[in-house]
Amino acid sequence: MGDMLAWVMFFFILIGLIMIVVYQLMCLSDLEFDYINPYDSASRINQVILPEFITEGLLCFLYLVTGHWIMSLLSVPYLYYNMRLYMQRKHLIDVTEIFNLLDPEKKTRLFKLGYLVVLLFLSLFWLIYSALEDIEE
Template sequence: MAEVFYWILSFVLILTLLCLLGYQLILLVDLEFDYINPYDSTSRVNQVILPEFLMQGIFCFINLIAGHWFIFLISLPCLYFNVRLYIKREHFADVTEIYNKLNWEKKKRLFKVGHLIVIFVLSILSLVWSLTDEVH
C-alpha cells in the first residue's frame, strides 16, 4: 500500500511541477508578444516560483525516504540549481530587467520542463518494472 501511495504522490508532484513551469512559460511568451505588461507578468511568475521550489524539494525528499535512489539522484541537480538561485537571491524575476533576461528565463524553464519529462518517463518505467517484479 505504501508503494502505491508513493507512486500516486510522485506522479501528482511531477504533474504539478510541470503545470507550474508551463504557467510560467505561458506568461513569459505572453510578455514576449506584448499580450501582458511586464509588471503583471513578473508578479504572476514570482507568485509560483516558491511553490515550484517547494514541490521540487518535497519530490526529492520523498524519493530519498522511499529509497528510489536513481530518481532521487536524477532530480537532485534541479533541486541544487533552485537552492543556489534562492541563496543568491536570483530566484525572482525582476520587472526592470525582464526584457533583457527573457530568453534566459524561458530557456531555464524549458530545461526544467525537459528534465521533469525525463524524470516522469523514468518514473513510469520504474513503476512498470516494480509491477512486473511483483508478478514474477
C-alpha cells in the first residue's frame, strides 16, 4: 500500500510541475500576442522558476529515497539542466531581452512539457501496476 501512495504522490507532484510549465508557456504566448507587457510577463515567469526547480529536485530526491531507481535516473537529466541554468545564472528571464529570446524560451518550455508528460505517463503506469499488485495480494 505504501508503494501505491508513493506513486500517487509522484503523480500529483508531476501534475504540479506540468501546471507550472504550462503557466510559463501561457505567459510567453500572451507576450507574443501582445496581451501583456514584457515586465509583467517576465516577473510572472520569474516567480515560478525557483519553485519549479525545487519541486523537480524534491521529486528526484523522493524517487531516490523510495527506491525507484529507474524513475530517478529518468529525472536526472531534467534536474541537471535546471541546475546548470541556475549555476550559470541563466534561469531568470531578462525583461530587456525577452522579445529576442521568445522563441527559444518557448521551445525550451515545450521540451520540458513533453519530458514531464512522458514522466507522468510512466508514473501513471507504475501507479496502476502497484495498485493491481496490491489487489492481487
